[in-house]
Amino acid sequence: MAALVLGIGAIVLIVLRTRLDAFVALLIAALLTGFVAGAPVTDILGSITDGFGSTMGAIGIVIGLGVGVGKILEVSGAADALARAFVRALGRGREPWAMAGTGALVSIPVFCDSGYVIMNPLARSIARRKRAGYVTLALALGCGMTLTHHLVPPTPGPLGVAGILGADVGGMILAGVIFSVVLLPLLVFYAKWMGPRLEEHVLPNVKAEVYGSATSRSAVVTGGSAGDGGTGESEDGEREDGEEPAPKRMSAWLAALPLLVPLLLIVANTVTEAVDRSAKGVLSGDDYEPSSVAAVLSFVGSPVVALLIGLVLAVYVLLPRVTTRNQVAGWLSQAASSAGLIILITGAGGAFGQVLRDTGVGDALAETIASWSLPGVLVPFLIATLVRLAQGSGTVAMITAASVTAPLVAGLGVSPLAAAIACCAGSMVFSYFNDSYFWVVTRFTGLDGAAAIRGWSGITTAVWLGSLPLVLLAGAVL
Incomplete structure (x- = not known):
């Protein structure tokens, strides 16, 4: 968790308060996150190059x-x-x-x-x-x-x-x-x-x-x-x-x-x-x-x-x-x-997300939230939400949430369909620096810094929040 907080804090600080651009900020954050998480140096560099390469591919x-x-x-x-x-x-x-x-x-x-x-x-x-x-x-x-x-x-x-x-x-x-x-x-x-x-x-x-x-x-x-x-x-x-x-x-x-x-x-x-x-x-x-x-x-x-x-x-x-x-x-x-x-920025976002995935932050968060006492349908929703915040990819977030939730569906008292739609809805939250699509939208739109957060991160969070009552309704009727 310290690695995640410091990595995200580094991006925010560099983008908003220094002369360096988002490409450099994302690479520095990826290195910092890997170091604090205790990953070997060679593994950190491998994650960065793999994430950048796969995103560009x-x-x-x-x-x-x-x-x-x-x-x-x-x-x-x-x-x-x-x-x-x-x-x-x-x-x-x-x-x-x-x-x-x-x-x-x-x-x-x-x-x-x-x-x-x-x-x-x-x-x-x-x-x-x-x-x-x-x-x-x-x-x-x-x-x-x-x-x-x-x-x-x-x-x-x-x-x-x-x-x-x-x-x-x-x-x-x-x-x-x-x-x-x-x-x-x-x-x-x-x-x-x-x-x-x-x-x-x-x-x-x-x-x-x-x-x-x-x-x-x-x-x-x-x-x-x-x-x-x-x-x-x-x-x-x-x-x-x-x-x-x-x-x-x-x-x-x-x-x-x-x-x-x-x-x-x-x-x-x-x-x-x-x-x-x-x-x-x-x-x-x-x-x-x-x-x-x-x-x-x-x-x-x-x-x-x-x-x-x-x-x-x-x-x-x-x-x-x-x-x-x-x-x-x-x-x-x-x-x-x-x-x-x-x-370049999109690739760096993919590199940062790959470091977060390889250090196990997403898996740890998913396992923790699955152990909480919550309405059944909110468990996959919150797992997807936290994994999305941790590593940026909506697809990875919903797949991770589904994988963790699959053995829990019967015990949670929700249908597979309700759990599936909850995984997908939860993964829409707060698109920001570690999401490659964030950089595509904000760069084409011409928004930077706080304006990008207010615009794109804000609108994705609005639809995520709006989906919450729909998820609860799905859990009740599906």
């Missing part, structure tokens, strides 16, 4: 490809075309609801990190057209993804929990969807309440990318003016400045192609594997041999391959034929530059 390439797709969507005017269609379909004032709902749908088959990188350009484009509200939209999008990522199979975490506890997968899907629908208004309320308070804290470079036009888009491609999404028009399409009409607008369906194709491929992969596993009676674990169709979709539907296809489509479908190779290379270089720090 999972999402590093995805982030790089995703920001490339996002940059092409931006400079081609495709993101603006999608934003116009989005706002027109849902009406003004409902953008946070739209982003939260879209995030929730996308994140059922797609990992949060990948989905957020893919969808963030849309939030930026809507905010650019409105000239305000980016933090609100970014928080609503990110937390909408958090809900279904933690609660709804076939996301790997909830699916694994169902398998460990023997819960019915169909029941898990239904319960997870109900939880998500009930909690969605809570996250939208928090985003609309906190977002305007944090706009002034957005980092200047991110604010310029979102609201400015001179440095973030190409006049050759869009022919636009500052702040209006490249169209020289207001949100309802009227000319504001007397300029010549902008080039013909891009079709929303064409603009969406580099987004829809990767998402559909990933969804097809997830659904096909779930159906194939169900047919073979292997809901979780490694003892699974995919069919030929599932194997093909597993390849083309992996996030790396799917986003690579999306990037190729973006370059050859969205950009004018007169666009030169040097222009495309320049835009992709800018995208890679903006992704560099995000990738």
Whole structure:
């Protein structure tokens, strides 16, 4: 416990009070935690490199490809075309609801990190057209993804929990969807309440990318003016400045192609594997041999391959034929530059989480809380909560909670389904420095230090707290 407290304290102190950035803070915290926990020096370094490497292997390439797709969507005017269609379909004032709902749908088959990188350009484009509200939209999008990522199979975490506890997968899907629908208004309320308070804290470079036009888009491609999404028009399409009409607008369906194709491929992969596993009676674990169709979709539907296809489509479908190779290379270089720090910080977060896991902090906390006298359904909920706080990964937290709870379910007097949904809900709490998704959301949103805690850690804690009465209700009726 001393190791955990000192490690977290070091991150907070370094990020808030020194000139060092979060990447360095996370590495120092990982070393400090390992030393205090009594781990051998070589083991600490091994945990750091393993955690960094595994995290980068999972999402590093995805982030790089995703920001490339996002940059092409931006400079081609495709993101603006999608934003116009989005706002027109849902009406003004409902953008946070739209982003939260879209995030929730996308994140059922797609990992949060990948989905957020893919969808963030849309939030930026809507905010650019409105000239305000980016933090609100970014928080609503990110937390909408958090809900279904933690609660709804076939996301790997909830699916694994169902398998460990023997819960019915169909029941898990239904319960997870109900939880998500009930909690969605809570996250939208928090985003609309906190977002305007944090706009002034957005980092200047991110604010310029979102609201400015001179440095973030190409006049050759869009022919636009500052702040209006490249169209020289207001949100309802009227000319504001007397300029010549902008080039013909891009079709929303064409603009969406580099987004829809990767998402559909990933969804097809997830659904096909779930159906194939169900047919073979292997809901979780490694003892699974995919069919030929599932194997093909597993390849083309992996996030790396799917986003690579999306990037190729973006370059050859969205950009004018007169666009030169040097222009495309320049835009992709800018995208890679903006992704560099995000990738490093995300990897360092994975390294810190790995040190916490390898030192046994999560297991010790789980065993302690399991011995407490509590309402049965709260035991898996609190185990997942404390493990999440200790090591950062929501998936690891819910799987750990399910593993500890499995032999206790009968004695606790709760159904496997209630215990499973409690594991998943408890793992949503207070996303912060040791969670890689924290760094993805806050860096793309442009929040740092206390603003990041108030925004992202706050909204995840709000939905966690809102899920508590739902968990108690599930324990009573399921």
